[in-house]
Amino acid sequence: MKERSEPSLIGVVVYDGVEPIDIGGTVGVISMATRVLPDLRYVVIAERKGAVRLASGLTILADHDFASAPACDVKIVTGGPGWREQTQNDAMLRFLSGSDSTLASVCTGAIILAASGRLAGKIATTRRKAVGSEKAAPLDVLSREMAAGAACATAVVDDGGTVTSGGVSLAIDGTLYILGLLYGEEVRDEIASILEYDRAFAANRSALGHLRL
Numbered sequence: 001m002k003e004r005s006e007p008s009l010i011g012v013v014v015y016d017g018v019e020p021i022d023i024g025g026t027v028g029v030i031s032m033a034t035r036v037l038p039d040l041r042y043v044v045i046a047e048r049k050g051a052v053r054l055a056s057g058l059t060i061l062a063d064h065d066f067a068s069a070p071a072c073d074v075k076i077v078t079g080g081p082g083w084r085e086q087t088q089n090d091a092m093l094r095f096l097s098g099s100d101s102t103l104a105s106v107c108t109g110a111i112i113l114a115a116s117g118r119l120a121g122k123i124a125t126t127r128r129k130a131v132g133s134e135k136a137a138p139l140d141v142l143s144r145e146m147a148a149g150a151a152c153a154t155a156v157v158d159d160g161g162t163v164t165s166g167g168v169s170l171a172i173d174g175t176l177y178i179l180g181l182l183y184g185e186e187v188r189d190e191i192a193s194i195l196e197y198d199r200a201f202a203a204n205r206s207a208l209g210h211l212r213l
Helices: 020-033 090-097 109-115 138-145 170-183 185-194 198-207
Strands: 008-013 040-045 050-053 059-062 074-077 102-106 156-159 162-165 210-212
Touching (some): 020 102, 020 185, 074 109, 102 170, 109 162, 170 185, 185 198
Parallel strands (some): 008 040, 074 102, 102 162, 156 210
Antiparallel strands (some): 050 059, 156 162
């Protein structure tokens, strides 16, 4: 566990078709966390540096491409409708499978992690319900993708340091959990309070649970 003054770098992995709330739930939490952790930093990583078009048309800028991405303490794979293409994207899968960072995901980013082989034999979670034109719930898709692993409906799963979190707003819970791993639960809870998310964070832990293996 780090001291408050120790620097950490978190890489947020994005692609065309990421859901904007997944970006908000990760980058937003990290941004607020810098109020009490001034040496905490993040970078946005995509297959190509520059513009990335999210679901619904919002565009963000990636700081680094896969080749130039710096060493990170944690890389968080975001979710969104574009996950389907990414499970077939060799560049994305190689980037994740060869990473020596701690890996994490929010929402359907877990399905991309599974396709890369990094969830083999593990327990993980993702969004529980199908939305719109989806024919299957992402949790069921994740279960089929996981070689000798298992999918479960919880807020956050930490299996041997690989952290997956559930759907949509649970990106906040997953990012808070990761900050707790880096800096301790007291700092994590302070950040949740700054976000005015402390009651929701406690309620989600009570109702859905955190599974640590």
